[in-house]
Amino acid sequence: LVPEKGGEDSASTVAALPASMVRRFEVLSAVVAFMAASAGMMIVNKLVMRGSHLPITIVIIQMLFTVVTIVVVPGMRRAIRFGSARDVWRWTRAVPPLFALMLSTSMLALDHATMGAFIVVRNLAPVPALLSEAFIDRSLKIDLQTMLAMALSLAGVILYARNDLHSSPLGFLFMGINLCAAVLERLVQRTLIALDPIDVSKQGMMMINNGVGALLLVPLALSPTRFGELGHVHEIAAFDARQWALLLLSCINGVAISYAAIHLQKFVSASTLMVLANSNKFAVVAFGIFVLGESRSWQAVLGCVVALSGGVWYASARSELEAAGGEGAASAAKRSPARLVQAAAVAALLLLAVSGFGMPAAPAGVPHRNAGQRQRLSAPLNATTPKHARPRTRPHGSPHAAAGARCCRGGQ
Numbered sequence: 001l002v003p004e005k006g007g008e009d010s011a012s013t014v015a016a017l018p019a020s021m022v023r024r025f026e027v028l029s030a031v032v033a034f035m036a037a038s039a040g041m042m043i044v045n046k047l048v049m050r051g052s053h054l055p056i057t058i059v060i061i062q063m064l065f066t067v068v069t070i071v072v073v074p075g076m077r078r079a080i081r082f083g084s085a086r087d088v089w090r091w092t093r094a095v096p097p098l099f100a101l102m103l104s105t106s107m108l109a110l111d112h113a114t115m116g117a118f119i120v121v122r123n124l125a126p127v128p129a130l131l132s133e134a135f136i137d138r139s140l141k142i143d144l145q146t147m148l149a150m151a152l153s154l155a156g157v158i159l160y161a162r163n164d165l166h167s168s169p170l171g172f173l174f175m176g177i178n179l180c181a182a183v184l185e186r187l188v189q190r191t192l193i194a195l196d197p198i199d200v201s202k203q204g205m206m207m208i209n210n211g212v213g214a215l216l217l218v219p220l221a222l223s224p225t226r227f228g229e230l231g232h233v234h235e236i237a238a239f240d241a242r243q244w245a246l247l248l249l250s251c252i253n254g255v256a257i258s259y260a261a262i263h264l265q266k267f268v269s270a271s272t273l274m275v276l277a278n279s280n281k282f283a284v285v286a287f288g289i290f291v292l293g294e295s296r297s298w299q300a301v302l303g304c305v306v307a308l309s310g311g312v313w314y315a316s317a318r319s320e321l322e323a324a325g326g327e328g329a330a331s332a333a334k335r336s337p338a339r340l341v342q343a344a345a346v347a348a349l350l351l352l353a354v355s356g357f358g359m360p361a362a363p364a365g366v367p368h369r370n371a372g373q374r375q376r377l378s379a380p381l382n383a384t385t386p387k388h389a390r391p392r393t394r395p396h397g398s399p400h401a402a403a404g405a406r407c408c409r410g411g412q
Helices: 002-016 019-050 055-072 074-078 085-112 115-122 126-136 144-162 169-195 202-222 230-238 241-264 270-279 282-290 298-324 327-335 337-355 401-407
Strands: none
Touching (some): 019 055, 019 282, 055 074, 085 115, 085 202
């Protein structure tokens, strides 16, 4: 009887808490869950890609695992709810294509760039997100602190990119596409979840996102283009126990981040969500530098710190603006002398980054990509390819060396 009484007291205590405190706890738990899942997903995906050359196939496996998990787990299955057919169609026609594009380009970017570069570039997400969100949500306010924080992130991105010798231009292209897809996906989700909500449960949204997204990626994986992976699917059968464990962990993390992202969209704007996805990535960058041997020059590290600091500043500025009531805080910020000092400091950092101060020269003959990254997306080698970039499976004096270089697919 005592435990039951204690349980009743606990329940009544929770019920007696102010609604504002309960909401703060919900927001805090949603933020912590999303940040943990986001950071873990980045590291695990990078480790998975170091052992395989199948980014699209890995994404499809993760999506299908999420769908199966929702169907198999009783609690999640009972929570599935699809309202009207119109609501389902509104979600299906807009979110899954962007979701699939975001996940696939994320994996491709990790395959051709460092985690540090990916995180730093993603810190630019608030720029297009906030500008786009201002057209969707007219009540959204932008102050000087917000703009300075975004400019600081931009300075860090430029400084890092100019000193990152381990990421290829193709990797930065995928990061740019991923940035646009992520911003659009968060904006559309925010609209359909909070601003103009649909009657579909979180589990239903997850099923649609992952099920439809996987179907959209299958033709790409099977295509005869340079992105096709049909001829390399057999690599999965050669996975060892460690690779299978990493793949399973990435699938579990995928379920967690799918739910956490949708749940958090109820409480925060799309631009704030993008910042939260990167503000906790100092540990991820440190893992890439000290464990995976990614860019560690002082200029690259400085650029990374500056970019992530801009993200933290942005989150703080948005929080202060919303708490102070928007317009009043924005006008007060513009009159503050401290803002002029901050603006001057950010401008100086931007000039430093653009000027390439202290930028090390790339060693002759060193390609701008990681040694372990896939090379079959690069252009075929030909007779004009430098010797250091040609495959070493044949002696250079062999009469078949040029032909072997032409048909080589990156040593695979």
